[in-house]
């Protein structure tokens with residue numbers, strides 16, 4: 001399919017990772033090899049100098065990995081993708097590619113816990129300063145921008161409070177100060193939000209979540225907008241070395257074939273469950289971008305095409321009530337992660353966001369009583385029945 005970029009994304013999910021070969025294989029096979037032979041010495045030299053196209057060594061490029069990079073880049077409407085060993089490898093590589101000692105980063109306060117920790121405790125040791133702020137507040141961003149701000153790093157909807165940041169407005173602010181906007185699009189997947197079309201420069205994903213979708217792979221992706229960035233990022237990734245392996249790349253590409261239909265079910269299930277929780281007398285507050293009560297509901301409706309599959313909520317009984325609920329569930333599994341076909345429930349303050357300081361957590365609205373549910377694609381009535389039995393014990 002030459003014109004895969006012109007197709008609907010439902011079709012792109014199925015076909016964009018296909019690279020035809022001489023065997024007639026209908027999916028791109030697993031090239032489980034570390035190194036590729038050269039026809040002769042000149043061929044090897046030409047591959048290294050870039051005069052000829054071809055494969056050299058899997059850390060540099062591999063056909064199965066390229067197939068996966070292609071489908072994600074097509075879905076994100078980006079130039080090229082760079083597949084990584086994990087979401088954190090993608091985030092680390094992207095940040096490292098964009099900043100140097102003495103530079104400043106602005107980062108959303110409602111962000112994946114280890115991202116906050118990477119910036120505040122690892123990158124800080126290399127002379128990179130980070131301001132953690134509420135990126136849903138444009139005035140807060142304006143106040144935080146400095147002459148040496150090179151990156152605005154935004155996760156939206158934010159983890160786990162689902163606070164929404166206005167990507168188009170932030171891109172404008174960033175570009176007015178020669179900074180780049182990097183967006184973690186894990187919670188939305190390219191089906192529900194395409195940051196590059198809203199002005200972002202770089203998208204990162206934990207493909208461990210919706211893109212793979214089956215809770216059996218850890219993987220990440222970077223998508224860039226132009227050839228110049230691609231060449232630079234490829235070099236940095238090749239040197240840092242956090243690449244995916246061909247087998248995992250194959251699994252993620254397989255998962256993506258059903259991404260569009262899985263996302264549909266994740267969204268409809270999540271909406272029904274959020275509504276159920278909102279009407280439950282033991283639930284104080286539900287964070288869900290599709291509700292009018294959500295503080296950035298208008299921005300959400302403008303830049304997202306669906307609410308996603310993650311809900312967070314607070315029980316009137318605080319953390320003790322949350323513990324009783326999480327320990328009582330039978331269908332919903334007590335585990336971190338999200339975006340898989342199975343419904344998972346977890347406690348951010350003691351689990352996904354435990355690496356953040358309590359102060360940073362509280363600033364980001366991650367109270368001790370907050371519970372996060374990553375809604376799967378099971379029969380929604382059965383998920384609600386499980387929650388209903390659990391809440392009855394609270």
Ligand SMILES: *Cc1c(COP(=O)(O)O)cnc(C)c1O
Pocket residue numbers: 086087088089112115155159184186187205206207208209218219220
């Ligand atoms: C899980 C996650 C990450 C980290 O990805 P890994 O694949 O676990 O390294 C980053 N950002 C978000 C929003 C995530 O949910």
